[in-house]
Amino acid sequence: KENYDHILVERCFPENSDVVGGGVGVITLHRPKALNALCDALFEDLIHAARVLDEDDDIGCIVITGSGKAFAAGADISEMSKREFANAYKTNMFSQWADITKMSKPIIAAVNGFALGGGCELAMMCDIILAGSKAQFGQPEINLGVIPGAGGTQRLVRAIGKSKAMEMVLTGNRINAQEAMDAGLVSRVIDSELLLEEAVKMGYGIAEKGGVAVRMCKEAVNAAEEMTLSEGLRFERRMFHSLFATRDQKEGMSAFLEKRKPNFTNE
Numbered sequence: 001k002e003n004y005d006h007i008l009v010e011r012c013f014p015e016n017s018d019v020v021g022g023g024v025g026v027i028t029l030h031r032p033k034a035l036n037a038l039c040d041a042l043f044e045d046l047i048h049a050a051r052v053l054d055e056d057d058d059i060g061c062i063v064i065t066g067s068g069k070a071f072a073a074g075a076d077i078s079e080m081s082k083r084e085f086a087n088a089y090k091t092n093m094f095s096q097w098a099d100i101t102k103m104s105k106p107i108i109a110a111v112n113g114f115a116l117g118g119g120c121e122l123a124m125m126c127d128i129i130l131a132g133s134k135a136q137f138g139q140p141e142i143n144l145g146v147i148p149g150a151g152g153t154q155r156l157v158r159a160i161g162k163s164k165a166m167e168m169v170l171t172g173n174r175i176n177a178q179e180a181m182d183a184g185l186v187s188r189v190i191d192s193e194l195l196l197e198e199a200v201k202m203g204y205g206i207a208e209k210g211g212v213a214v215r216m217c218k219e220a221v222n223a224a225e226e227m228t229l230s231e232g233l234r235f236e237r238r239m240f241h242s243l244f245a246t247r248d249q250k251e252g253m254s255a256f257l258e259k260r261k262p263n264f265t266n267e
């Protein structure tokens, strides 16, 4: 399936490059009339496209971005407003969102405009958040009589600490790109006009590395959120050892010694 109702998918490749798996898959959330509110159908499209790109050998990195003035303004409130407890509980409402975190390739969130509620949570499920200068982050669920439900009370605390996270979820107030940068939620603020271009460029930079090592970096860094330090260090070291079974390790180290660019094949 390549024609989606609520997203656009593009495969981008660096010019004059024969890097194996060097492409970047760009998923643009595209439901402009509702500020990309994450209705069930949009999320279904998003997960499907992410899976296809994750399995595509030509692609080494994924970028998720928004359109217009929003990355995503949260879960779809009109869809959600009709839900009842028993049905939400029995169907484990929104649990499918977490599938985004199961992708093995890095995902960059390029956030320009509103990333609110589930939109902020979606950005935090990605591996790197780049903020355009017009980005605004917030967890306004409290204003709707609910609480964040997809990481806004968990990933946000780990990202920016308890007091700032508590302030955001209790007041519903938004923070801008620079505040998000100062708090450690995003890794860079980029001029809004250049955001997507820079995100794709960063994606190319990642996609040209050895694909097995890239995936292991992602797995190991994410393990740091779940494990004790000694477990995490052991996990990291074992992964490090295992990379000596790859062709890319031989190639990477030989290329360094021969003073040439490595030619990784992701094996």
Ligand code: CO8
Binding pocket: 033, 034, 035, 037, 038, 073, 074, 075, 076, 077, 078, 093, 094, 095, 097, 114, 116, 117, 118, 119, 140, 141, 144, 148, 149, 150
């Ligand atoms: N859901 C549905 N429609 C939306 C949403 C949304 N989240 N956000 C905006 N829209 C719609 C508006 O209704 C409006 O539609 P229409 O033109 O038909 O009236 C259109 O988008 C444009 O919006 P506005 O006119 O409001 O645009 P403004 O520029 O005036 O305001 C804001 C922009 C500030 C972003 C404003 O739209 C807003 O406050 N939106 C709601 C933000 C919000 O509360 N988000 C949190 C939702 S709750 C949530 O995300 C819970 C996630 C839980 C995940 C749980 C997993 C288990």
